Amino acid sequence: MNRSLVIVESPDFFVADMTRVAEAEQDRVYVLTKDVRTTGPNVIRADIRKDPAAAMAAVRRTVGTPAGVLTAQEMFLTETAALADALKLADGSREIALRARDKATMKRIWRDAAVTTPRGWSFRSAQEVRDNCADLSYPLIVKPSHGYASCGVRRVQSERELLEHLQAVSMINATVIGRERPDAGIVVEEYLDGEEYSVDTVWFDGAAACDGLMSKGTPVGPYYPDRLYHINPGLPPSVAADIIRLSHDAVRALGIRSGATHTEIRLRGGVPYVLETTNRPGAGGLFYPLFQQAHGVDFARVLYHATVATSRGEFQAAGTPTTATVTAGTHYFWYNLPHRGSGVIREIRGLAELASREEVLRCVCYKQPGGVLYPDGLNADYFCSVLGRYQPGPTDPPISEFVRSYDEALEVVL
Template structure:
């Protein structure tokens, strides 16, 4: 049976994987996107579902007929992709659960009611100011947009003056980047700071059950900003800690009602107690983490993600999936994803150094999200990725830890504004 899979505003690197799998399965992939860069794809519909939901549904019905699945790897298109899937009666996770996964304030309410450990916090949908009551919260605190993504606008604040200053920046993020999604009740969260190590876990779900996981350590500095900078796999991660991460992340996802597709969940530890920070119904790093997990484990995460969206039942999925047992990570291999910082902001005139960085022996992929004519925002907003580097670090006896090693990439890329 030939299936039609619709990818809503999905980056090219992930679309290529979906099209590879669709070709193997005898299916077809369509891309629904407002971006003209997709114009040359064989099956592209250039409509922005954030502003033209009805037209998007009409064009899909006219050109595709009845889609079998509607996917997105992009945080800012989750609710729109869910609404389109619901319009065609192919939504596998209820739209209300997708909406909850897009709203950090709502998900915190759900977790507290379900007994899922999460940092204490407060939500407001106004800018705040000196009269904002902190309800017993003590500095240092984390302040972030309630409907942000990719650590956009997340900051640790240590004083009331820092908090008030950062809330004004969050208002800017909400009124520009986040506003494009047209979500209701947009605001900010202020929550207690959990000072231990942070991990992320990507899980692919089918009918309420996890199929596979990938766990990464988040190698950020201790603040004040928390951009998604370094994530890496750790061959020395204790099995007991990995089990704790899985257990709390599964409880968090199930409490929200997410049953199918991808989840990316962030967990921090205080001593030996895990706190779930947030989750979302999409792959990590827009899907780039799947390349790491596939190479390291031998399990094709892209294929499982595709099959979880298209298979009728678990028997069909397991028959088509192949192996689900991951291979062990070698003791001295650290697969990593590194998001380069940038100096300056404004309209980009030129980017140099990408080829030299891509040519390094430990680098498997160097991907620039920005091109000349694009915009980079000031530090602290972290509204978008700049350049992602994927590779495998194999340190020798005298080599530095991975977090120190990858920082040498920071000065290899030059941006002219």
């Protein structure tokens, strides 16, 4: 059809999935990035954060008016939405993206809309938290207001732990998050001791086209890195329906109507509470291959058409099947490997052996020699992810124990 899609600062695997769909439609994908390591005829070199006007001019010069723009990276959501607005592809997208990037704003909107969410308090600085910590009761969850991928999230049991963690959150706000939002603050919320889930949905014009529900592994220790997500064949349908329904309510309350969303939900006493949501795919799009394996629905294809279609008729004509049930007894999973140490990477050993394991569908290492490895506890970025399929027998361990076999699979030489 000769349409063009511009993808902003996204992982290679996500670009590859979108390119696969575009080529089948005789369309073309362009990558907008400042990264000089990304090369090719369809690369638009620009820094959308530092100079959005120059980025838009580069898109106009290279593509004209694309059919759509999107990103799989949460830290570029507002810039991507602003580009869509400037190109007249959407109206008000940036304002919606700003809501979805601010956890304090999300909570206010959800409370006003009667969407069930944990109690929470927002603060502009660590000092403001210190000034008010006498009024708080524990345990609590503490996190950056504009964080992502559990970056800097911790459960604190006392005022002492709260004050200690404030130093780490302040550092994250001043560095990793500060590049995007210099005014980032701190959110403190009540801790819910229950099972956690995520819902990935692709939307078009206010309607959910497909949903992917994942159970999350129980966090180990006070920090909350995203370690394990798995499609749980044993989850009761009524529980799944309640979780998905709440995720839809949360997304609609923020005004998100099209594209990808990823929503985190936790149960307390069987009642679901929404923790966060964002308008990008889970794990930067790495959950989508698992949903395709488990449900037979190509989520990447659905997202592509939700981005480029100009009418409901055009979107429906592309074919968007509803989500089917997962194969009985099979856990499709994503596991984020931990690592030891931090510093400049000299060598990573064991990748080939890990990728060749029978149950492994895909192994994605985000780091390479010469790159920097940050301390694992704060989850500032991902190290390596494994996608797999686990079919436990009667005497096999549960998936939460099985995936720990990956913890020693890689050796990083610093």
